[in-house]
Amino acid sequence: MKRNVMIVMAGLALLASCAQNTKPKAQNEAKGTEEQVPVFAVGTTRAVKGQIRDYLALSGDIVSGTTVDAYSDVAGKVTKLYVSVGQRVEKDEPLAEVDPSRPGMTFNTGVVKAPISGTVIALPAQLGMTISQAVPVARLAGSGSLEARAFVAERFISKMRVGLPVELTLDAYPGRTFYGRVRELSPTVDPVSRTMEVRITVKNEDNALKTGMFAKIKIITEEKSSIVKIPAAAIVRRYGEQYVFTVETDPKDPAFTIAHKRIVTPGILIDDQAEIREGLEADVEVVLRGQSLLEDGVRVRVVETTAPLKTTY
Incomplete structure (x- = not known):
């Protein structure tokens, strides 16, 4: 009987020892689980104050800023062209000759002269064409x-x-x-x-x-001018809201940084640049890449920094 009591006591002592060894291990595992807070890798840039234009x-x-048509004083057949397209002419320089003669009737040939100095840009009247006084012989571009x-x-x-x-x-x-x-x-x-x-x-x-x-x-x-602007890719549009994530020090633990959601009001959007009318100040660090998975207050780690936009054109 005494032997059986001793065996039972030894067993209880062994169980107590195992329980004491297991308890600290379980506490450490629970503590480690609590400390495993997810950290998101992001790329950032800084908002700048500068110029934007639409x-x-x-x-x-x-x-040509000025064009002038040269007309013939008489109706008849174009018998000569003294100029070609692209040629430079001076005022009163001959451009063409028009013969108003008819069968059985001979008249003096009319000479069409340049009304201004310039360049011939078109010749509506071609050699051998019969024209009236309403048809331009040449079109000149002023200098x-x-x-x-x-x-x-x-x-x-x-x-x-x-x-x-x-x-x-x-x-x-x-x-x-x-x-x-x-x-x-x-x-x-x-x-x-x-x-x-x-x-x-x-x-x-x-x-x-x-x-x-x-x-x-x-x-x-x-x-x-003097507006806040950021790359348009930094703006998140979701559920009818437009917002950006800024990178700020975690108030609970200054050793870490968190993403802070800011509702913004965009203005001009051009060439992948966005004006921010409200909700953001210049020189604030803004998440440019990786923001699609973020929520307000999550921890982040900056792994890439992009140079800010140019302030002027």
Whole structure:
């Protein structure tokens, strides 16, 4: 009997020892589970205060600012052409001869002269053609400033006004930008194409531009300065809200950083840049990549930093 009691006591002692060894291990595992807070890797940039502008991109042609048609004083057959398209002429220089003679009737030949100095850009009358006084023999482009001609779609007409600044680029001069302003808006809209013609004066100080060249045109419709802007990709649009995530120090543990959700009001959106009217200040660090999985208050780690946008153009 005494032997059995001793065996039972030994067993109880062994169980107590095992329980004491297991309890700290279970406590450590529970503590480790509590400390495993997810951390999201993100890329960031900084909001800047600077300039932004909205523009309308068009294509157009370089044309002469002034064109004049030369007419014959008499009706008859064109017997001579003294000029060709692209040729430079001076005022009163002969352009063509027109013979008004008829069968049985001989008249002196009429000479068509250039009404201005300029360049021949068209010859509506061809050699051997019979013309009247209402048919132009030649069209001359004056030597004044050149213009760009473009056509604006009807839905953008409300943005157009005389005096808007314009930037032009041409394939003939890669890397170079020409500047001008809207000079004239057509009073009518083409009923077929639903477009309005726009005339733009262009600075051509070194005569690099030539009539007939193709141009890519930017009409600056709105320009703002001292506004907060960020890359458009940083804005999250979800459930009718527009917001960004900023990176801030965790108030509970300054050793970590968290993502803070900020509702923003965007303004102009152009060339992947977004104006922020409300909800964000300049020089704040904004999440640019990895924000799709974030929620307000989660911990983040910045693994990539992108240079801020340029403040001016």
